[in-house]
Amino acid sequence: MVRAPCCSKVGMHRGPWTPREDELLIKHIQAHGEGQWRSLPRKAGLLRCGKSCRLRWMNYLRPDIKRGNITPDEDDLIIRLHALLGNKWSLIAGRLPGRTDNEIKNYWNTYLSKRLITQGMDPNTHKKLSELDPPGRRSGPKKRRNVTPGFNPSSKRKKERKDNGEREKTKIHLPKPVRVTSLSLSRNNSHTSFESNTTTASISSGNAPGGSALPNRDLLWPGYDRHQRTGFLIHCEDQVDPVNGGDDLRGKSSDDPTSDNQLETLYEEYLQLIKADNGYLDDQSQLDLFAESLLA
DNA sequence: AAGGAAGTCAACCGCGTTCAT
DNA sequence: CATGAACGCGGTTGACTTCCT
Structure with a gap:
């Protein structure tokens, strides 16, 4: 079955959102609430596809979004939830208040999966890499930098906690309420x-x-x-x-x-x-x- | 200083699911 | 039951940034 496009792409804006577009979207949602994404752009005066509006709102403009560094606790929780749930980003995000699935997905692909590899773990199975894939042949981060400002490898943090005599714990967030x-x-x-x-x-x-x-x-x-x-x-x-x-x-x-x-x-x-x-x-x-x- | 390589992340795309007609 | 609309999800892309040589 041929699927109809979610909207006519003729004359639509694409790419990064402008402050003006953000403002229009926020105002519309504040006045009318979320939902009806297909008709939202027309009602809000936006030249965007409804899908794009939804994405912008869900991943960036929602007032409850927490932006900035992923904390060590969140970091550990993501890894453990990924081990249990796999690439179910929305489910993982549901347990991290204020975080979006897109953010967690990017964070995983950017830092966590690579970190697991450097620790000798398979990021997909969370098991030790087999001898068929020796460290020297791994595809991992090639070189480079101390990554994101404030990024602190988990192993280092754990060592610091241990050195301070702290118990190693995982902070548990209550499941995130949803509509x-x-x-x-x-x-x-x-x-x-x-x-x-x-x-x-x-x-x-x-x-x-x-x-x-x-x-x-x-x-x-x-x-x-x-x-x-x-x-x-x-x-x-x-x-x-x-x-x-x-x-x-x-x-x-x-x-x-x-x-x-x-x-x-x-x-x-x-x-x-x-x-x-x-x-x-x-x-x-x-x-x-x-x-x-x-x-x- | 410049150019290329590599990393980051917002945005896009395609598909699956569910509901309404 | 068939079809299309609406929505949400995960994978991928590509513009931009940062780092290395």
Whole structure:
């Protein structure tokens, strides 16, 4: 089947966005919200394809985007999540508040995969490189520079922490809340979706994200209201949805063998573990278990 | 100082999935 | 059921920057 282009490319602007274009896009989204990307450029007075607008907003203009250096904790988490999830950049990004999939993908391709290679690891499998691929024949960074300002190799940081007598821990961020749209509603109905605030591991918070913008609970995915009451919103997106539903539930079978109760129990255990250690998790196996549960 | 090599990252592209008609 | 629209994702590109010789 021949696929129609997402928009007519005749007369469209391409390449880097100008400040004026950014301003128009921001103003439009502030006034009308996200979504309806195809018609957005016309309504916003932009000579851009809708896809381009979405990308610009998601990867650059969104107010909650954290720009700048990836922290050591984020660094470690990316590697560990990549080992479990593979190149699922959006899923990895979902666990790093304020980071975009594009940013993490670029960061991985630019630094992390190369660093793993220099450490003798295969960046795809996270296993030691076989003897069939001896170090001298590896394709890695050829030469050059102390990379990005502020970039600090993880091994060095770990050594510094060890030297300081610090425990080696991985900071765990709570799953990132996302817009939740009802199963029964059109994706284009912006009045029936909501955004909640990004939440990190401030476990004791009892404030419900989402606030007054919540739609009828009956329209939400199973488990939402339960976690809303306790102040957490599980990130549910694609197959990661831990409560048998979520943003992209379309087509999901209600016969999913994993019960709500099982998943809820697992999630509660996860929260308890983090609570017990002020937002950190020492036990790699517990982190792995949680990550695997997301893929179940 | 200049030119080329290499790195970075925003943006583009194509495809898969889901929903509406 | 078939088709097209809309969206999101991962891979790739290419302009620009930085470094090396």
